[in-house]
Amino acid sequence: MITLQEIEQTYHFKYPTLYYQLWEDGMLDIRWQEGWWKNIFPELKKNPPLLLFRDQFTALDDAEEIVNLIEDYKSQRGIKAEYLLVPFARECAGDVCFFYNREKPEQPPVIVKDWYDFDSAEILADNLQNFIFYGMLSMVHSIYTKAPICLGDFYENIANLFRTHRPYLTEEQAEVIEKIYSRKLTTYKAIQVKKNNLLTALIHYQDYTALLSDEEFEELMKEYNPILVSEEERHSFLLE
Structure with a gap:
């Protein structure tokens, strides 16, 4: 099973400390499966994980899926070599990602939405908090x-x-x-x-x-x- 540390080592970046805290606290555990809205959502909303009620927002809780998406960005999206997108959620018509600029390694990642149908991304916040x-x-x-x-x-x-x-x-x-x-x-x-x-x-x-x-x-x-x-x-x- 892939760990967050292995993802960091493979792609040469560091997750924000807050992201590790969310992961370890189970705040990204959506437990998506067939019948989710009927069987899982009623239980989750008693102790909501990350932005559970945000429309069409689903936190990624599978490290392997995260790696697959990073590879897709590299091979299919034509992202500039100095940039790295690391997704942590799916949302309507796009993914929500940490955005790293390798030319400015001292800067913490901003949060962007990568739109599937556009050759651009929108900055949503300067940090995860x-x-x-x-x-x-x-x-x-x-x-x-x-x-x-x-x-x-x-x-x-x-x-x-x-x-x-x-x-x-x-x-x-x-x-x-x-x-x-x-x-x-x-x-x-x-x-x-x-x-x-x-x-x-x-x-x-x-x-x-x-x-x-x-x-x-x-x-x-x-x-x-x-x-x-x-x-x-x-x-x-x-x-x-």
């Missing part, structure tokens, strides 16, 4: 009727999510999440003016029900999940 914060916040900002977080009791789900994820946040991040998760769902008016930025996909164009507004979500992202590259550098940087 900020990505967890972003994921926990976005789940209660963009809510629809059949969203995983609405399966069963919404407030029980977010309380369980906060309990299992709090150890992986900063104290300040935890305070923000706890405050927002203690609110009641509210219907907000949609922003009418389209904004030209990378959060556009998360901005609503019709009235919506959530725990926070578009404006508050944007402000919290700027404060607690700042991405320290220019808008132009966030896209189209992966391929030759």
Whole structure:
């Protein structure tokens, strides 16, 4: 059985310490199998692993699958030689990965989403801790009727999510999440003016029900999940 240390040695990188903690704590153990939604999900949501309720997000808990994906990136995606993508989750139409720049080994990996149908990736967070914060916040900002977080009791789900994820946040991040998760769902008016930025996909164009507004979500992202590259550098940087 392949270990994380063997993956590091093979591809010459180091996982973030927080990732090792998540792995060892069982926070990546999704136990995906036939009948998962009926037989496994009801048990998992009592003690949610990593971002369990994030729509179409599945943490990777199989080291062999991780290796296969790394090899696919090298052979099929044409990624620049100085870059390394190490996936840790699958998500709708792409993989969520640690992104390493071999020319800047002193820099910790940022978190990117590698889109299957585009020759680019989008930076989601400067580090894994900020990505967890972003994921926990976005789940209660963009809510629809059949969203995983609405399966069963919404407030029980977010309380369980906060309990299992709090150890992986900063104290300040935890305070923000706890405050927002203690609110009641509210219907907000949609922003009418389209904004030209990378959060556009998360901005609503019709009235919506959530725990926070578009404006508050944007402000919290700027404060607690700042991405320290220019808008132009966030896209189209992966391929030759």
